[in-house]
Amino acid sequence: MDFDTLIERRGTNSTKWDMMEKLYGVSPKDGLAMWTADSDYATAPCVIDAVHQAADHGVFGYVWEYPKYFEAIQWWMKTRHSWEIDQDWILTSQGLGNAIALCLDVWSEPGDGAVIFSPVYHEFALKIKKTGRQVVECPLVREGDTYVLDLDDAQSRLTGSEKLLIWCSPQNPSGRIWTPEELRAVADFAERNDLVLVCDEIHHDLIFPGHDFVPMDIAAPDIRSRAVFLTAASKTFNVAGQRTGNMIIPDPERRASMQNRLNTLDYSASSLGLRIIEAAYSPEGAEWVDAQITHLNRNRQLFDKAVNAIPGLWSMPLQSTYLAWVDFSGTGMTPDEVATRIRDDAKIAVSAGPSFGVGGELFQRFNLATQGARVEDACARLTRAFSDLQ
Numbered sequence: 001m002d003f004d005t006l007i008e009r010r011g012t013n014s015t016k017w018d019m020m021e022k023l024y025g026v027s028p029k030d031g032l033a034m035w036t037a038d039s040d041y042a043t044a045p046c047v048i049d050a051v052h053q054a055a056d057h058g059v060f061g062y063v064w065e066y067p068k069y070f071e072a073i074q075w076w077m078k079t080r081h082s083w084e085i086d087q088d089w090i091l092t093s094q095g096l097g098n099a100i101a102l103c104l105d106v107w108s109e110p111g112d113g114a115v116i117f118s119p120v121y122h123e124f125a126l127k128i129k130k131t132g133r134q135v136v137e138c139p140l141v142r143e144g145d146t147y148v149l150d151l152d153d154a155q156s157r158l159t160g161s162e163k164l165l166i167w168c169s170p171q172n173p174s175g176r177i178w179t180p181e182e183l184r185a186v187a188d189f190a191e192r193n194d195l196v197l198v199c200d201e202i203h204h205d206l207i208f209p210g211h212d213f214v215p216m217d218i219a220a221p222d223i224r225s226r227a228v229f230l231t232a233a234s235k236t237f238n239v240a241g242q243r244t245g246n247m248i249i250p251d252p253e254r255r256a257s258m259q260n261r262l263n264t265l266d267y268s269a270s271s272l273g274l275r276i277i278e279a280a281y282s283p284e285g286a287e288w289v290d291a292q293i294t295h296l297n298r299n300r301q302l303f304d305k306a307v308n309a310i311p312g313l314w315s316m317p318l319q320s321t322y323l324a325w326v327d328f329s330g331t332g333m334t335p336d337e338v339a340t341r342i343r344d345d346a347k348i349a350v351s352a353g354p355s356f357g358v359g360g361e362l363f364q365r366f367n368l369a370t371q372g373a374r375v376e377d378a379c380a381r382l383t384r385a386f387s388d389l390q
Ligand SMILES: Cc1ncc(COP(=O)(O)O)c(C=O)c1O
Pocket: 037, 094, 095, 096, 097, 098, 121, 168, 172, 200, 202, 203, 232, 234, 240, 243, 244, 245
């Protein structure tokens, strides 16, 4: 359970490190990659052992029914989230970006609207646009040190052409964990407007002490017929490159529509991806996740302390996720000026706040799923880059 030994990722075809120069203009030679949401430390030993065993067996042929994979997901949801699901409800996608695109494809037509609450994971809006649907963006409201919903405002933005609501819980960015009452209100909103409720719960495992995550299906079990729950081991176990996600669809007819589309596309899962999920969702995997949360909690405390000491900067207190959401509005700089300093002076590649939609304009998102030394380095770089504000 070592999260602090530096692991060289440059030159491994890592998107985060090997694409940072091309995408962000920050050289990996002396820059820090803190953008896309994967982690810089190795996954759980039980996952690595499973991959070794598969390699020792040496045969990577087709796989058919895979009961242990379904059992492992069911076990994880029950033991980690008190959520009872049937194994039959689970379909597999190539990650959750793929699952979101599939949901848009199956339950809406080009020109239809899809509702999102922003700022939110930028791929929601991109997927909606790329599939020829309309983004119906409903801003979250800053209240105290977090975001809240304004569902009356959201209601006023709807035109009647909306077919889906793509909901992020916990929220990326900001790490906001929604209360059961808020989840209930969102479910009622979906019901009132006859929307398919696509609940992206990919970040549900990395929850900081003092906070509790409640799955939408527990807060609002009565709306199952319109719900699709998306979960994955990818963020929790740093296995995003395996492109394996879960689409949990309780309603048989709704599930059949998605299964038909998967059949048409000739989609079937990667055997190694399934084996990895089976190994991850285990008691050993759970122990590793608990240790990871302790590590991330230290990282976020370190980061928040340093960033909040820089005049004009403010890091939103995270309830979950490793994605720090930093507000630069107190600097008085434009979004471009902030981005330039972070790129050219601090030499850090970050996820640009404006890409998360309305409300993200003066923010930047920093990925803290890295070694403590790298977080310290990032803090020192930011302090230097914005030192004239001290
Ligand atoms: C909320 C959310 N959904 C989906 C994804 C993408 O998941 P995948 O890599 O499985 O496509 C991410 C990745 O950061 C995410 O934060």
